Amino acid sequence: MIQVQGVSRSFGDRLVLDDVGFDVIGGRMTGFVGGNGAGKTTTMRIILGVLSSDRGTVQFDGHEITRQDRARIGYMPEERGLYPKMPVLDQLVYLGRLHGMSTAAATASATALLDRLGLAERAKDTLESLSLGNQQRAQIAAALVHEPVALVLDEPFSGLDPMAVEVVLGVLRDYAERGAPVLFSSHQLDIVERLCDDVVVIGGGRILAQGSREGLRAEHSEHEYELVLDPRGESADTDLAWLDASPGIDLRASPVPGTARFTADTDDAAQRVLTQAVHRSTAGTGAPVRSFTPVTPTLAQIFREVVQ
Numbered sequence: 001m002i003q004v005q006g007v008s009r010s011f012g013d014r015l016v017l018d019d020v021g022f023d024v025i026g027g028r029m030t031g032f033v034g035g036n037g038a039g040k041t042t043t044m045r046i047i048l049g050v051l052s053s054d055r056g057t058v059q060f061d062g063h064e065i066t067r068q069d070r071a072r073i074g075y076m077p078e079e080r081g082l083y084p085k086m087p088v089l090d091q092l093v094y095l096g097r098l099h100g101m102s103t104a105a106a107t108a109s110a111t112a113l114l115d116r117l118g119l120a121e122r123a124k125d126t127l128e129s130l131s132l133g134n135q136q137r138a139q140i141a142a143a144l145v146h147e148p149v150a151l152v153l154d155e156p157f158s159g160l161d162p163m164a165v166e167v168v169l170g171v172l173r174d175y176a177e178r179g180a181p182v183l184f185s186s187h188q189l190d191i192v193e194r195l196c197d198d199v200v201v202i203g204g205g206r207i208l209a210q211g212s213r214e215g216l217r218a219e220h221s222e223h224e225y226e227l228v229l230d231p232r233g234e235s236a237d238t239d240l241a242w243l244d245a246s247p248g249i250d251l252r253a254s255p256v257p258g259t260a261r262f263t264a265d266t267d268d269a270a271q272r273v274l275t276q277a278v279h280r281s282t283a284g285t286g287a288p289v290r291s292f293t294p295v296t297p298t299l300a301q302i303f304r305e306v307v308q
């Protein structure tokens, strides 16, 4: 587990990280999201020791992180840093050797990664001859070649097409499933929503929200529900105006006949709506219920809410 605790950092008189703290738990993918200049890259650099903090600590598996720990983290920095004119496989092997691997082990690891990332046929080509998306895959291979025990990746999905996102996701998931903590930053909230187990939202150098994806969605849910009736039923009465008179219910919207969005003061009030809808259908005074679903906010909605 990587724990960032009370980290602050200024550049000149500008405070860019203010008491930042969060955990990256082993076996889970943690998405680190925030707008431009929010402080993601600075935080990641501090985790890796590329930059020092003014206050606070980074803990690794329960102790203050050491150089040796950092050497075992797979880091994909914002400034990508592979050599444009060197063949891809050669540089991966070189990086593995820098981390103390034998040439044979580094070659085996690099070859397996290139294969997994769909770059096997480009292994002997120079980095600069690859498309930007393939260069990005090579950068990911560079972060993983030394078989790290934790991953810290700055925007690993930027510039990847949907197929490549799936490939990279599969590789990162494998790492997480082996117990590694995986932290990745991203501007693409739809990707984070789909990929991460935990989310950390940063804005203006402060942590604005953090928790499991499901926990955050539940926390920010307004107890909103959607009721949809089936207009093809024998009784085609899809009127839902009766909802407004139900105790503890606030009808928010009825975008089309037979569909209503409402909030409920309590779970019981919501259940009463369902019971009443089913009862109306059985009694022949209302159309059958097609669905009854709690509406949870998307990560993009939560993000807008906490960042404003």
Ligand SMILES: Nc1ncnc2c1ncn2[C@@H]1O[C@H](COP(=O)(O)OP(=O)(O)OP(=O)(O)O)[C@@H](O)[C@H]1O
Pocket (backbone or CB within 6 Å): 011, 016, 034, 035, 036, 037, 038, 039, 040, 041, 042, 043
């Ligand atoms: N070396 C530096 N000197 C001065 N200011 C810096 C330095 N590095 C970062 N900053 C400032 O710190 C703030 C946080 O930057 P950081 O790169 O960490 O944000 P970010 O969340 O990664 O943004 P982006 O998504 O745009 O990459 C920004 O206002 C940036 O201008």
